Amino acid sequence: EVQLVESGGGLVQPGGSLRLSCAASGFTFSSDWMHWVRQAPGKGLVWVSRINSDGSMTSYADSVKGRFTISRDNAKNTLYLQMNSLRAEDTAVYYCASGLPLDYWGQGTLVTVSS
Amino acid sequence: QSALTQPASVSGSPGQSITISCTGTSGDIGRYKFVSWYQHHPGKAPKLMIYDVSTRPSGVSNRFSGSKSGNTASLTISGLQAEDEAEYYCSSHTSSSTRVFGTGTTVTVL
Numbered sequence: 001e002v003q004l005v006e007s008g009g010g011l012v013q014p015g016g017s018l019r020l021s022c023a024a025s026g027f028t029f030s031s032d033w034m035h036w037v038r039q040a041p042g043k044g045l046v047w048v049s050r051i052n053s054d055g056s057m058t059s060y061a062d063s064v065k066g067r068f069t070i071s072r073d074n075a076k077n078t079l080y081l082q083m084n085s086l087r088a089e090d091t092a093v094y095y096c097a098s099g100l101p102l103d104y105w106g107q108g109t110l111v112t113v114s115s
Numbered sequence: 116q117s118a119l120t121q122p123a124s125v126s127g128s129p130g131q132s133i134t135i136s137c138t139g140t141s142g143d144i145g146r147y148k149f150v151s152w153y154q155h156h157p158g159k160a161p162k163l164m165i166y167d168v169s170t171r172p173s174g175v176s177n178r179f180s181g182s183k184s185g186n187t188a189s190l191t192i193s194g195l196q197a198e199d200e201a202e203y204y205c206s207s208h209t210s211s212s213t214r215v216f217g218t219g220t221t222v223t224v225l
Contacts, residue, residue, distance in 0.1 A: 004160075035214070037161075037216070044118070044202075044204060044216060044217070044218055044219035045153070045155070045161065045204050045206075045216045045219065046118075046216060047206070047213065047214040047215060047216055050213075050214065059211070059212050059213050060213070061116055061213060062116055063116075095160070095161070097161075100149075101149065101151040101163060101166040101167075101206070102151070102153070102161075102163065102206070102214075103163045103166070103172060104163075105160040105161045105162070106160060107159070107160050108160070
């Protein structure tokens with residue numbers, strides 16, 4: 001059974017940093033593209049970033065480019081999202097998702113940016 | 116990277132068919148076959164319902180079907196059931212090698 005479990009969310013002040021993790025199991029993690037998608041309170045899904053299977057290709061939404069960095073450790077079956085210079089508008093539930101298309105999703109982790 | 120445009124809400128009675136539209140541009144839906152649809156119940160993980168415009172993943176009911184014409188994709192749910200009540204999102208690959216989601220549609224079963 002495919003499982004994606006996000007962690008690392010929490011409360012952070014504006015300008016602060018946070019690193020999210022996504023532990024994957026039940027599929028060949030090292031063969032799949034991976035994504036981060038977020039959903040602000042009361043809003044829709046918004047794609048954030050993606051990374052290819054070996055980590056050599058990444059892309060980002062304009063709203064996070066230069067502030068967020070996606071990475072992966074295939075030996076640990078784990079996806080990461082390093083979030084710097086956080087803003088109030090980054091407050092959201094962050095989901096990791098696997099594959100092209102995004103065929104499996106985690107339950108999400110809540111990030112709250114507030115003073 | 117503007118969101119794809121979906122109607123805010125669509126409703127239907129049990130057994131009826133409904134269609135959700137998803138309008139993009141020539142740089143996303145109009146250019147690629149990589150259009151997918153997701154069902155999202157509050158508090159749960161989103162679920163892939165359709166990919167590559169019209170392909171259903173294993174385990175998804177054949178009551179769900181997808182299509183595309185020009186810059187607009189559509190999801191049709193036939194034989195509407197109470198369990199189909201959820202938020203639905205379309206998504207497409209873009210010419211910037213990114214991905215974009217739709218604004219989301221709330222489906223209500225009357």
